Amino acid sequence: MRLTSGRPAPVAAPDLLQQIGTDLLQEDLGRFTETMEAALSPQQPYLTEVEYQLYRLGKKIRPMLLLLSARMMHGKDAPLPEKAISGAVSLEMLHVATLIHDDIVDDAMTRRGLRSVNAARGVEAAIVVGDLQFVQAIRGFVDAIDTQRDMGLVKLVLDTAFRICCGELDELQTDPNWDASVLRARYMETIERKTAVMFGLACEAGISLVEAHTGDARRGGFYGRRVGRAFQIMDDLLDFLQDDGPAGKARGMDLSRRRVSLPLIYAMEELGSDHPVSRFMRGGGRQDLGDLEAAAAAVTATAGFRRAYAEARGQALDALEYLRPFPRNRYRRALEDIALYVVDRGA
Numbered sequence: 001m002r003l004t005s006g007r008p009a010p011v012a013a014p015d016l017l018q019q020i021g022t023d024l025l026q027e028d029l030g031r032f033t034e035t036m037e038a039a040l041s042p043q044q045p046y047l048t049e050v051e052y053q054l055y056r057l058g059k060k061i062r063p064m065l066l067l068l069s070a071r072m073m074h075g076k077d078a079p080l081p082e083k084a085i086s087g088a089v090s091l092e093m094l095h096v097a098t099l100i101h102d103d104i105v106d107d108a109m110t111r112r113g114l115r116s117v118n119a120a121r122g123v124e125a126a127i128v129v130g131d132l133q134f135v136q137a138i139r140g141f142v143d144a145i146d147t148q149r150d151m152g153l154v155k156l157v158l159d160t161a162f163r164i165c166c167g168e169l170d171e172l173q174t175d176p177n178w179d180a181s182v183l184r185a186r187y188m189e190t191i192e193r194k195t196a197v198m199f200g201l202a203c204e205a206g207i208s209l210v211e212a213h214t215g216d217a218r219r220g221g222f223y224g225r226r227v228g229r230a231f232q233i234m235d236d237l238l239d240f241l242q243d244d245g246p247a248g249k250a251r252g253m254d255l256s257r258r259r260v261s262l263p264l265i266y267a268m269e270e271l272g273s274d275h276p277v278s279r280f281m282r283g284g285g286r287q288d289l290g291d292l293e294a295a296a297a298a299v300t301a302t303a304g305f306r307r308a309y310a311e312a313r314g315q316a317l318d319a320l321e322y323l324r325p326f327p328r329n330r331y332r333r334a335l336e337d338i339a340l341y342v343v344d345r346g347a
Contacts, residue, residue, distance in 0.1 A: 016341045017059050020068070020334050028067045029060075031085045039089050039140055043132060050120045051129060054096050057112045062095050062202045063088035065227070065338065069206030069220050072331035083144040084209040090140030090157075091202055093133050098164055098198075100130035105168065106257065134161060144209075153208050160201045167193025174260045176281040180269045187262055191232040192225065199228030203335075219322055223335070226319035230342045233312035236261035237305065240296045252296040255281075262311065266304025309343070316343045 021029050036055065040047065066088045070080055102108070103116040104126050110116055118126035141157045144150075170190045174183070204221030208214075239254045240263060254261045258281055268278045276284075277295050299305060319339040326332050 016337060017061060017064060020064065020337070021060075024071070024330060024334055025064065025067050028071070028080055028085065028088075029064075031080075032060075032063060032067070032088050035085050035089045036092065039086075039093065039136065043136065046129065046132065048121065050115060050117050051096075051100075053114055054099060054111065054117070055092070057114075060092065061231075061338070062198060063092045065199060065202040065224060065335070066091055066206035066209075068331050068334050068338075069203040069224075070210045072326055072329060072335065073207050073212040073216065074210040075329075076331075081209060083146060083150070084206065086140055086144035087153075087205050087209050090137045090144065091198070091205070093137035093140060094157075094161065095198065097130050097133035097137060098194075100126055100133065101168070104130070105172065106253070108253075137161075147211075149211075150208070153205055156201060156204065160197045163193040163197045167191070167195070167197075170194075171259065176258060176260050176268070177283070180265055183260055183265045184262070187260060187265060188229075191229055195232040196225040196228030199231065200225035216326070219325065223319045223322035223339075226315045226322070227339050227342055230312045230315035230319070230339070233262055233308060233315070234343055234345065237263055237309055237312070240300050240305070252292045255295060255299065256292055263299060263302075263305045263308040266307050267299040267302045270302045270304045271298065312343050316340060 040052075040055070067080070067084070070084045074080060074084075099111060100117045103111055104118045104123055107118075108116050109119040116126075117129055121129070138154075138157060138161070141154055145154060167190050170186065171194065174186050174190070176183070178186070200221040201224070203224030204217045207217040207220040236254060239261065240252060242251060253259070254264060255277070260281070264277075264281065268275075268281060271278055273279070273282075275298070277298055280295070316339045320336055323332055323335055
């Protein structure tokens, strides 16, 4: 799968974020790392190497989006305000909290090739450690504000955390027996809450924290949410293509756990109610599914699988449109490249 948009192709997916970090954000990411270490210090008695690895590994795409959005409006000459760096740190803490809770819900034993927190420490400890990251993330945002206008950002952060929890519950309460059109609407609402809102928060916060216009901050949030939608749809597609890939889970996890995703919705509709995949998703026994690898292959062979990719690509292209009014600088170009990277990373 490859996105074409009439513009030069971005740098190969595995290298893009690293190149952006080196070329555009090296100083800012250095400050980010130092601030992260300070932010984690109060938790030191309660964290193990498992949690520290969660913070060390990963692409850091969300804090990078915040920093790039801030730089796009702030320029390259002056240091970013300390509150922008602290905001990026708090955003990453919020993301780690969701990873820990996701693994608990999924009973996942690994994360990014290593043992998950719940596997290493048990569910009870993992719940509390995940909650601790949520609380510390909110505290970080509150500590970072220094103007009355920033209080609106704190409410946005709290609203985002609320919506993430709602999205997780929506996903758990989705019934695969619902009509395909209902399932698709529920899926889009769910990924908006559980994934897209945090991408939107990253971009809106980055612009807001350098004192740019409120309208610009909101436009940045629209860009971020569309990138987040594309990101989640691609994760759900990659679930069928890669073992322990960018989604951080084993191949076919959504199918094996009857977790409704866009490629599965389209595949069930196309394959028909008598197909083993459809029977299994709608409550049949594991014997109905047969071999997981064969079932996953059946899903990837459908036209619906390609249709789901087209929707991810459409969200990425929509994201580019929201960047048009912003200054034409290298930070905006990096944001454009990231939107394309999101849908090209599995190519």
